[in-house]
Amino acid sequence: MSRDYYEILGVPKDAPDAVIKKAYRTLAMELHPDRNPGDKTAESKFKEINAAYEVLKDPKKRSIYDQFGHAGLNQSGGGGFSGDPSGFGGGFGDIFEEFFGDIFGGRAGGGRGGPQKGEDFRYDMTVSLETVMHGASERIRIPSIVRCETCRGSGSKAGSGPETCSVCAGAGQVRTQQGFFSISRPCPSCRGQGRIIRNPCGDCQGQGRQRSEKTLTVKIPPGVETGTRIRLSGEGGVGPQGGPAGDLYIIIEVASHPIFERFGPDILCHAPITFPQAALGGKLEVPTLIGRAIVTLPPGVQTGKRLALRGKGLPHLNRPGIFGDLVVEVRVETPVTLTKRQKELLQEFEELSNQESQPESHSFLGKVKDFLDKMSSK
Numbered sequence: 001m002s003r004d005y006y007e008i009l010g011v012p013k014d015a016p017d018a019v020i021k022k023a024y025r026t027l028a029m030e031l032h033p034d035r036n037p038g039d040k041t042a043e044s045k046f047k048e049i050n051a052a053y054e055v056l057k058d059p060k061k062r063s064i065y066d067q068f069g070h071a072g073l074n075q076s077g078g079g080g081f082s083g084d085p086s087g088f089g090g091g092f093g094d095i096f097e098e099f100f101g102d103i104f105g106g107r108a109g110g111g112r113g114g115p116q117k118g119e120d121f122r123y124d125m126t127v128s129l130e131t132v133m134h135g136a137s138e139r140i141r142i143p144s145i146v147r148c149e150t151c152r153g154s155g156s157k158a159g160s161g162p163e164t165c166s167v168c169a170g171a172g173q174v175r176t177q178q179g180f181f182s183i184s185r186p187c188p189s190c191r192g193q194g195r196i197i198r199n200p201c202g203d204c205q206g207q208g209r210q211r212s213e214k215t216l217t218v219k220i221p222p223g224v225e226t227g228t229r230i231r232l233s234g235e236g237g238v239g240p241q242g243g244p245a246g247d248l249y250i251i252i253e254v255a256s257h258p259i260f261e262r263f264g265p266d267i268l269c270h271a272p273i274t275f276p277q278a279a280l281g282g283k284l285e286v287p288t289l290i291g292r293a294i295v296t297l298p299p300g301v302q303t304g305k306r307l308a309l310r311g312k313g314l315p316h317l318n319r320p321g322i323f324g325d326l327v328v329e330v331r332v333e334t335p336v337t338l339t340k341r342q343k344e345l346l347q348e349f350e351e352l353s354n355q356e357s358q359p360e361s362h363s364f365l366g367k368v369k370d371f372l373d374k375m376s377s378k
Contacts (some may be wrong), residue, residue: 008021020057095195118238121246144211151203163195172186210238227252229249302330
């Protein structure tokens, strides 16, 4: 006797759709064959939860099941196989959404009555700032949906093929007349496919496609930014019953860098300098993404001063050969942990300082004195 579908998913019979979907996804991720290679028990349970979800996610099927159980479903099947096999149940999209983070295209695609376009997949890729600078070719390995080679994507056993649905004559739609209006809805016999597979392929259960993995080379152009989308045409899921493949979208995220901050094609580097360097000026060696560069410090440079090295930044994504700037922001480092001699020298320097050597300090002190004098006069 077949197990109760609610028991298989671990939900009560009055569970709302959202609870059923959440329970299915949790179990699907836990029991997925890719996570349990060679585990026949997990594979069997995986097929069970997909068969249960295939029924409970459909309001019409769920209603029939609630009233008549498994026998009611067997009587309403229409005499043939069409649509998703029980082995994959809630659709490849529900499972692959967990792997890729999102599915752009769903099952939209080919016209009714014919093969449908496969799913579009999303793959999130993190790249370094060095990759943004030079570009790269990255190899990735991803779960995928490929054509079943046993039936060559037809979904039917050898020597047989899909039959045109007799209810809708292959249109995938049936029309009903309600007064002056004619209403179209998916054919209940073939579920909008326009054809029925009565002898499904044993390897793909009539779907015409199977789970697999594949390795792809993704070319990352120089200048990419977080959110850049790279489209690989035809590298998504193969469509049911021989339908064309969807696309794979690579979504770029640029990782943070320990030295540089990015602002479009420009990069910012905070460079600490010593007090003598700030006072006397001179040459300062700074890093770039292609090596080293020299920036000239003017005498008396202050913290926060920005010095630009033209063309030492990142390439523009859509303007080949054009580069942004490297901006060096100076930060004067206050000496710490001083020796006795260093303290003596700084004390001597302080005694020799005057308004010309430290104009801002003297200006501030003058303003404070004027302010306090005015306060006391009141």
